[in-house]
Amino acid sequence: MTILLKYLKAMNNFFRIGLASLLIVSCSKKQDQLFEKLSSEKSNITFNNQLDPSKNISILDYLYYYNGGGVALGDINNDGLVDIYFTSNQGKNKLYLNKGKNKFEDISVKAGVESQSDWNTGTVMADVNGDGYLDIYVCAVVGINGFEGQNELFINNKDNTFSESAAEYGLDLDNYSSSAAFLDYDLDGDLDMYLLNHAVHSEASFGNADVRNKRSYECGDKLFQNDNGKFVDVSEQAGIFGGANGYGLGLAVSDFNLDGYPDIYVGNDFHEDDYYYLNNGDGTFTESLKQYFGHTSRFSMGVDVADVNHDGFPDIMTLDMLPEDEKVLKSSLGDDNVQMLKFRTEKLGYHYQYTRNMLQLNQGGNHFTEVALLSGVAATDWSWSTLFGDYDQDGEQDIFVSNGIPKRPNDLDYVKYYSNDQIKTKISTTKLLDKEALKKMPKGNVSNYVFQGSKDLMFKNRSNDWIENDSIISNGSGYADIDNDGDLDVITNNLNSVASVYINTTDKTSNYLKLKLKFTGKNTFGIGTKIISYSKGKKQFKELQTTRGFQSSSEPVIHFGYGKIRKIDSLVVIWPDKTYQTLKNVTTNQTLTIKPNSSRKLFDYNKLHPVVMPVFKKVPTNLGIDFKHQENDFIDFTAQKLIPYQRSDRGPATAIGDLNGDGKEDIFFGGAKGKASQIYIQNANGFSKKTYESIEKDSVFEDVSAVIGDFNSDKINDLFVVSGNGENAQNLQDRLYIGNQLINSNFPVLRQNASVVKTFDYDNDGDLDFFIGNNSEYNRFGSSPDCYLLNNNKGTFTIVQNKTFEAIGMVTDAVFSDFNKDGKIDLIVVGEWMKPTFFANINGKFKEVTATILPEKLNGLYQSIIPFDIDTDGDQDYLVGNWGLNSKFKASQEFPMKMYYDDFDKNETFETIVAIEKKGNYYTTLGLDELAEQFSGMVKKKFHTYKSFAGKTLEEIFDPKMLEKAKLYEVHNLKSGYLRNDKGKFTFVPFSNKMQVAPITSFVKSNFDSDSKEEVFAAGNYFGVSPYHSRFDGFSGALIKNEKTIFLGNQIGINLTQKAVRHLNVINFKGKKYLLITINNKEAELYEMPSIKQ
């Protein structure tokens, strides 16, 4: 009756609004929205995770008060329809039986699965006893805030009823659980369990990272081995951490290194690192996060795993709480400051963590490269659950993210201004935080996000057109094919709202394949089975694990999307017992149930680790080169608070050449300020260090670039070193050392902050001349010093007067090369906030000709350049290393990144203001506190609250007239790539995105694989940025054979992740070539080059 009334009312409104407009709306809605919400009226699902205010608990008493409940999805009665189980924090859990046609029946009471605990969290469906029916495990928080109860295991009685049997199985834990996963880690055929627990703030949960070694029953994670139906806690012997600082919120299981044994990833909130447990195959695990990951999410929440780039290795996404909206972003607590991060990593022993989502690309099981900023999935606000799935069935993984929080406790105005008044009233009234305090905290209701996966690591934000925008807070979520139409539907458990069922409308407009598994023994659902699909040259990899997202488990099914493809070439099914079978020519758009073939064979996991030639081999002895660069302890941001990145960490220099006249190549390594540069002389057995008085004496210089050559034409090599430190105005003189003893020789006074020296006989008079490129002066980031050409006249150098080299910009690299094919060697200079600049050599005099040769707007943050015919068309192209796309910087020709440079506050020191475009407006990269620290009065007087500042454009913060007077720098391009030579004119062609994960700082050209052609090896990474950007640590190096063939380091035996490479050199020793890699603040590395027998 009431429904009918509502309907009539709705009809009435319908006509009032007008038929025409509604038709348009409904039309567009149908077309765009991939997910349609199933109404409660239709489905009978009324479950609502309603927090109970009468219980007098708030976010103040319990830090995870807003974490919400979970969802478990699976067919509990084997009728072919997926049923839904929801956990409620304080209310009754519910089990909905799927009756078909999107109708459900609440059978919670008669099924006996409502739970007895006071605070329920995560839930999993798994066939725990191996009888072919799904059981339900429910986690609870017990022992704080007066919460009573225990984790419960509801064993399926096969008649739509369950019996709580946790104690019988040894799983009746009464601690702070948030989630669990059932996996067969020891491959004995039955399901074991990993229990994820969360810490609470106590004195025991702070301090050094090694707190994790001291087991805490309440907070520590636990691993249980299934011993004939009894689950035995084996955590300690298996190497599982269980400390009071394990704020475990995210959990995913996958065989990350593809050795046949399932591994575990744990996402920990707050200061504790995430855990990466590699299964040793002998019942133990080795936690290896620091070795495999450069950095992780800081406030890690949900975790999911899928292969997003078709390389057959599972990648990882972890969620955090970085807001996308400027208004929220600039009024919320951000990352640590530089010094605090340093303290946490270097002193307390934690790994690098930053406040944003992370997408960790698995590089062949060797290491992970984090790309969330590049891929566009870094900021989804206060996020809980992430689910990879091919929702539009185009063959690419998409991402669903649930999110929202009722109150934002990290709101800066609340923290700094409002909370104080509340505290005062608290003192005078009661212990409980009153409602007034919560009222002051802004709401954090954010709509869920959906990203569409596409090629080249990119994700497109589809939140506005794939799902309906709402203000519902969603926590746990899972996917399942609820309506059996082949696509993946998504179900979310909502806080203080009815649960959402997103029905996927892709249906058969795009082809799919749904696979169910029936495995032998106790692991009836085949948890841990991997399926590799090959179709039209594209590889897709999936592994059956159900615990994913957040506090939830998805349907035990493997789902692939295929777009228009009707037939799949082959499916390789690798069973948990390491056997496999292959299915060929499988038709799409069907659900297949796969059973193990009796004639299946053992699978060779090595097949999944293909080796690409050539392979570099690290020389363990380094041939005696024990050089370790030690950067001096200096943080540029302490002196210049607003600069976008550092300057003082661009060393050391490396130069190769024969210094003692024995015909063998020796090595010069520059030292940081206070450390003498070092020289390694080659002998019959390798290299040994030799000290020179003149070099030792000059240890105050920070040497960033050097060349070896016969500069005074006496047939004995000399050494020329340029210095640049960015730390002070002293000790910057460039120096020439002559002869076997490297005696300091006269050189013109040159005291710029140098970045590069290149040598060539540009005037063809038989001796070597220098070009010296300089970067911004000390304490004047943004100044453009002059560069210098020095003419050599029999060992006497004089500065060539030429206005063309004045104030070129912040130069980083240069190359002498004949770019106009006139037989004379020209010069190209690259740098930051500038365009690659071409200087033509016209009869010994250089003239800038960039405008005619490279017309497009192409300012970048270039770090390196090398000539190379990458398109193999016979002319010289130039590879340019740039900043890459994996940072918060953003630049295009239409919306360049801007940097204003001036003494804005008139105190005789210069400042920079950097701004990037978002939705057509420019915003400062820095927040109110950072700007106020420098311009206290200027901004704090204008903006008294964070709310008033947040969302304000650059021009609203700073007087446009003031900005107009400043010097403006722009960047149009952040991609690395190459300048393609088309008959003497150049156009920029970017590399693919796997090359854009970090700045490329160095190139070297050689014939690495002894084929007929030369290749270029590229390396990079850089850490001199504030925690706002995180660290650019994921580039393992790359061998560039030609424009189409580029091998990443992990494919060719090189791993340069987490290393900031400064120089690459090829050095000859005993007739063999070696690749020498010089790294900032680390040991130099030597690799034997591959020699391929032909």
Added chain:
Amino acid sequence: MKTKIISIAVICLLFISCNKNKSIVVTTDDYHAAIDNVTQIMIHDIFSPPVASRIFVYPNIAAYEVMAQNSKIYVSLQKQLNGLDSIPKLDPKIGVNQPVAALIAHMELSKQLVFSEEIVETFRDSLYQKWSDENEEEFEVSKEYGLKVAERIKKWMGKDNYKQTRTMSKFSVHASQPGRWQPTPPAYMDAIEPHWGEIRTMVLDSASQFKPIPAFPFSLDKKSPFFKEVQEVYDISKEMVKKGDNSEEIKIAQFWDCNPYVSVSQGHMMFAKKKITPGGHWMGIVKIASKKSKADFAKTVFAYTKTSIGIFEGFISCWDEKFKSNVVRPETVINQNIDENWKPLLQTPPFPEYTSGHSVVSMCSSSILTSVFGDNFAYTDDTELQFGLPKRKFASFDAAAKEAAMSRLYGGIHYKAAIVNGITLGENIGDFIVVKLKMIK
């Protein structure tokens, strides 16, 4: 009808002209209210203790300079304070109400110095309205003069190097040097105002004129004087725990906490517990003493001014030493070497340890207040009532200052040497100011 209107007009006119002869009445309570207003804004805006001292001192000097013009008792500070050369002369004939002008100057400079200007404006506008109603002409001339003096003080203030210190480098943490200060739990904030020692002093020749004896050299040797003091901080705190929540030491520590920003975090939840600074506390004591001694308006302004100069000089000297010696806080040393779970009773403030700022500025203040109100001036301090802390009785300013100094040891945030040598530094500065500044004829 017409007559009625005229008669009303006449009455009005009479009323106004009648008023005209009556001078605006300003009491000491108005001045106390202006200071209290600034103190409250500072709690909201969050200013660190040294910056707060600067926000107190310049408006007070401006007010004092107005009062000193043509005074039979008070002497102008021009040519007595570094760089303060001339103050606009006041023509006694133009009818300026000096207390009104002094308050106007005070409010004008306060507005310049705080962030939340609108709170000063609201406070000011209601006074302006009242004064204008009382005697518009007198108000206008007084305002003109008050603003002129404020303008002059502002110009002088602009050259105190504050602006330059904004751009100077942050404190560099070198966690590998165990004796060097490093950020402390729970917020691990950057060191505040590392260049405050470079702010222009007013009376002292230089920030290091009374440079304290060096701090004990860092040592983990149990017999070393440094480590003995570390152990003392730890032992006292353990003893206090034994004595319980009502021990005198706990009461003293809490009473003198004076930390403008105590950060509390609970999960994702964070709060700030904000209080007045040491300078703010001593401004409160000036108010108590002025009221108790029934000081007139001029004497009240004089007392505030001289005390705030002392506090200002005290912070510069103290900060100069702090960022030269860079001594590590007890919390860091105790956590790393004695007890990793130890927490001081008070939250460790974010700057180096030696010497104790509260000790220095409390002793400066007490020396100066004693010179103004006399020794053994007994009073009851209710300044901290607003933070839920009870009143405390003191027999003299000196007793209060010494208790404030000791509170740092009980609070677990300073070693004894920083207190003992901080007291000496404060006394030296206070006595020097008392002797050097000639403020009374």
